[in-house]
Amino acid sequence: MNYTYKIARQIMIEQKYQAIKNFGYFIKKQKKIRSLQRMILTNYWVGSVSFAFISIILVLARLTGGYSLIAMANIGLVIFVYGFLVSLYNSLFLFQGISRNNLLEPIWQLPAERNRNIYLVCFLIFYGSSVAFMTGPDLIIFYILSGNYASLFFGLVWTLIVILSGFCLGTLISMISLLQQRRRGRLEAAISRGVKFGGIALSLLLFEVVIYIPETVPTFIPELSGVWRYAVFMLNIPYSVFLAGGNAASLAENILFSAIFFLVFFYLSVRLGQKSMSLIERYPERIPLNYSTQRRKTSSPGLAMLTKDLRLIFRDPQNVSLVVIPVIITLPLILSLFNPVAARTVTPEGIFVLLLSLAAFSASFYTIMALNSESTGFSVIRMLPITRYGFVTWKSISILMIFMFIVVPSVAIAVLITGFSPLYIPLISAALIGGFVAASAFNGHRLVGKIGRETDNINMESFGGNLGLLKVFATTLLLLLLPVVAIDLLQTYSIIAFSGYYEPISLYALAYLGMILIPYYLRREENESAAASAF
Amino acid sequence: MENAVRVEGVSKSYGSTIALSSVWLEIQKGTIHGIIGPNGSGKTTLMRILSSLTQRDAGKVSVLGLDPSVSPLQIKRIIGYVPENPALYQSMTTTEYLNFVGSVRGIDSAHHDSLTKAFVKSLELEEYVDEPIGSLSFGSKQKVSIISALLHDPQVIILDEALKGVDPRSSRVIRDLLKALSRNGKTVLFSTHVIETVDTLCDRLSILYRGRIIDTGNAAELIERNGKGGSTLEDVFLNTTSEAPVGNIGDDLAGMMGSER
Numbered sequence: 001m002n003y004t005y006k007i008a009r010q011i012m013i014e015q016k017y018q019a020i021k022n023f024g025y026f027i028k029k030q031k032k033i034r035s036l037q038r039m040i041l042t043n044y045w046v047g048s049v050s051f052a053f054i055s056i057i058l059v060l061a062r063l064t065g066g067y068s069l070i071a072m073a074n075i076g077l078v079i080f081v082y083g084f085l086v087s088l089y090n091s092l093f094l095f096q097g098i099s100r101n102n103l104l105e106p107i108w109q110l111p112a113e114r115n116r117n118i119y120l121v122c123f124l125i126f127y128g129s130s131v132a133f134m135t136g137p138d139l140i141i142f143y144i145l146s147g148n149y150a151s152l153f154f155g156l157v158w159t160l161i162v163i164l165s166g167f168c169l170g171t172l173i174s175m176i177s178l179l180q181q182r183r184r185g186r187l188e189a190a191i192s193r194g195v196k197f198g199g200i201a202l203s204l205l206l207f208e209v210v211i212y213i214p215e216t217v218p219t220f221i222p223e224l225s226g227v228w229r230y231a232v233f234m235l236n237i238p239y240s241v242f243l244a245g246g247n248a249a250s251l252a253e254n255i256l257f258s259a260i261f262f263l264v265f266f267y268l269s270v271r272l273g274q275k276s277m278s279l280i281e282r283y284p285e286r287i288p289l290n291y292s293t294q295r296r297k298t299s300s301p302g303l304a305m306l307t308k309d310l311r312l313i314f315r316d317p318q319n320v321s322l323v324v325i326p327v328i329i330t331l332p333l334i335l336s337l338f339n340p341v342a343a344r345t346v347t348p349e350g351i352f353v354l355l356l357s358l359a360a361f362s363a364s365f366y367t368i369m370a371l372n373s374e375s376t377g378f379s380v381i382r383m384l385p386i387t388r389y390g391f392v393t394w395k396s397i398s399i400l401m402i403f404m405f406i407v408v409p410s411v412a413i414a415v416l417i418t419g420f421s422p423l424y425i426p427l428i429s430a431a432l433i434g435g436f437v438a439a440s441a442f443n444g445h446r447l448v449g450k451i452g453r454e455t456d457n458i459n460m461e462s463f464g465g466n467l468g469l470l471k472v473f474a475t476t477l478l479l480l481l482l483p484v485v486a487i488d489l490l491q492t493y494s495i496i497a498f499s500g501y502y503e504p505i506s507l508y509a510l511a512y513l514g515m516i517l518i519p520y521y522l523r524r525e526e527n528e529s530a531a532a533s534a535f
Numbered sequence: 536m537e538n539a540v541r542v543e544g545v546s547k548s549y550g551s552t553i554a555l556s557s558v559w560l561e562i563q564k565g566t567i568h569g570i571i572g573p574n575g576s577g578k579t580t581l582m583r584i585l586s587s588l589t590q591r592d593a594g595k596v597s598v599l600g601l602d603p604s605v606s607p608l609q610i611k612r613i614i615g616y617v618p619e620n621p622a623l624y625q626s627m628t629t630t631e632y633l634n635f636v637g638s639v640r641g642i643d644s645a646h647h648d649s650l651t652k653a654f655v656k657s658l659e660l661e662e663y664v665d666e667p668i669g670s671l672s673f674g675s676k677q678k679v680s681i682i683s684a685l686l687h688d689p690q691v692i693i694l695d696e697a698l699k700g701v702d703p704r705s706s707r708v709i710r711d712l713l714k715a716l717s718r719n720g721k722t723v724l725f726s727t728h729v730i731e732t733v734d735t736l737c738d739r740l741s742i743l744y745r746g747r748i749i750d751t752g753n754a755a756e757l758i759e760r761n762g763k764g765g766s767t768l769e770d771v772f773l774n775t776t777s778e779a780p781v782g783n784i785g786d787d788l789a790g791m792m793g794s795e796r
């Protein structure tokens with residue numbers, strides 16, 4: 001175990017080192033390894049504390065204004081599902097990190113069978129365990145409210161199940177991705193990518209729909225007869241964890257089903273972890289796609305950059321999962337509009353503010369994803385005559401295309417189900433797109449500015465890992481909320497001073513479209529120095 | 536003859552590690568200049584400084600009259616740089632990658648097509664052009680890296696251990712190509728550990744050791760100045776860049792491996 005732990009820790013250090021080895025501040029550090037270890041530890045704790053904070057906020061929000069144990073159990077389900085998503089994403093991230101950077105290459109030569117469990121151990125220690133900080137506070141608060149000891153015990157077991165199931169799904173997606181790329185032709189590979197992308201999105205959306213359409217969970221699960229109520233994976237959490245207990249028979253059923261789920265996922269995790277290691281060992285790098293013959297022709301530099309960026313994003317399951325995550329996070333807000341009470345009370349401005357969260361999440365996640373997709377290929381960019389501004393601009397355009405594909409249907413659904421005029425669709429969409437362009441360009445320039453002058457490799461750790469992601473999200477949220485707050489304050493002042501009232505949504509649209517000037521401002525700043533404009 | 540590259544007192548440190556210490560070097564236009572030195576002698580740092588990929592701490596650098604730290608974009612337009620380890624997009628096919636590089640460099644489509652076809656055929660990459668670069672062998676990746684550095688007909692070509700892992704036939708093709716390019720007025724800076732290669736390929740050589748240029752000249756001049764009667768270029772290299780003579784180190788190590796634990 002000690003040996004496996006040491007190598008698992010080395011993988012984390014190696015990942016971080018690859019990301020920041022050429023950063024100026026790191027080069028100057030005297031005790032580099034110690035500093036790397038400290039960074040990994042800090043990152044882990046900041047991420048875990050953030051998870052705990054999010055969990056507490058969600059629970060406290062539900063507690064205000066009265067609560068029922070059923071309602072608290074359903075919030076618990078939401079937290080466990082987010083834990084599952086975090087686990088899923090982290091396993092994709094770790095798998096890609098190990099396989100892309102050949103992090104286990106040095107130990108393949110050593111004759112140790114124990115190597116096979118390193119990936120799972122690394123995941124559980126450095127990623128999976130942080131999910132406990134998400135479910136933990138919720139379980140403790142629920143125990144204080146209900147006094148149900150069983151909820152603590154089953155909560156612990158189901159936290160492990162959620163962590164392991166997320167790991168299994170993420171690893172399975174990564175493995176299928178590698179195998180499919182190897183076995184299929186270009187068209188088939190494209191189809192399988194589409195199916196895979198659709199599959200991930202559909203299964204996750206299904207979770208969301210079931211959870212967030214009011215009354216579905218509380219009515220559907222109890223209607224299941226007998227033991228089946230415990231057997232509906234994940235959706236049984238309110239009953240298997242929070243409302244656990246009752247008579248001896250139901251307790252025994254619960255223990256039995258929880259134990260079965262735990263053992264099955266534990267076994268699958270070990271097997272998948274070992275299989276994936278064998279796969280990475282056999283194919284340490286990318287695998288032939290057997291593409292059909294392609295034409296050798298050049299295009300405009302911009303189009304070439306755009307095509308390259310989209311290829312890098314959609315050829316990597318980790319990036320594809322990042323494309324889906326902002327939608328998953330914000331979908332509950334859109335689905336809440338299906339509630340007739342919410343649909344009657346919401347205004348177009350309300351819809352805009354609701355969907356602003358989609359723009360904020362997307363502008364944060366997508367910017368990091370787009371930069372992260374460069375990986376070791378970033379050295380190619382550095383060798384070519386490409387300006388920092390051009391690099392960020394084409395990254396921004398590529399993620400804008402993805403965002404537009406998501407935001408316009410989201411706005412259309414929100415406007416149409418609430419019965420507002422379809423004219424609001426272009427107005428709200430334009431405002432959101434304006435905000436996204438400004439925020440993603442701002443984030444892009446800020447993050448690219450952080451990249452060391454001699455960096456040849458970019459990965460998530462280059463921008464501080466989860467902590468960096470949180471910082472980017474906070475900045476984006478601040479940037480995107482400023483116009484709303486400013487306009488609302490002006491509106492209030494205008495009503496008080498002149499009894500004047502303006503259509504807020506038009507003002508929002510104007511303000512956010514005006515924010516598109518931010519990238520132009522950044523360009524003006526950059527052109528002042530030719531040396532600074534290159535990588 | 537006009538100098539294409541001029542390096543004056545350049546120094547570079549990475550934290551407390553000194554990579555280059557007051558390096559002086561002049562490379563004439565239309566010549567092939569070899570840099571030889573042991574591992575960690577500063578070859579890669581020097582080449583990256585000339586390619587504007589690394590910032591120097593002190594000194595002056597001029598590549599065709601341009602300072603790489605002041606005009607990095609212009610430098611990248613006129614040079615072709617091949618790094619020691621091929622830096623490529625692993626998920627792109629060879630064709631996609633070369634199309635991308637050609638597009639960013641603004642190469643005419645028809646010219647690009649004929650040129651890449653010729654390169655791919657000459658370096659025997661035809662069967663790999665539609666496979667992701669990540670699935671290619673190290674040598675094939677190196678070939679793709681070399682092609683991408685030459686597509687835009689650079690005035691100065693900087694190759695850092697560029698023939699490492701490349702098969703003998705392709706290696707010969709590339710060496711012949713470099714000679715032809717230098718005859719056409721291009722300047723080539725070439726680093727390697729393989730003494731034979733620099734001996735046959737380069738017009739002039741510099742020996743770099745511990746961040747300093749120890750000597751510069753053609754092979755005969757270096758042997759005359761640093762060797763004894765009958766010395767080879769390898770002897771000169773070993774004498775000038777080793778703390779202790781090689782002697783029987785290999786035999787001694789083999790003996791230790793076979794001894795009782």
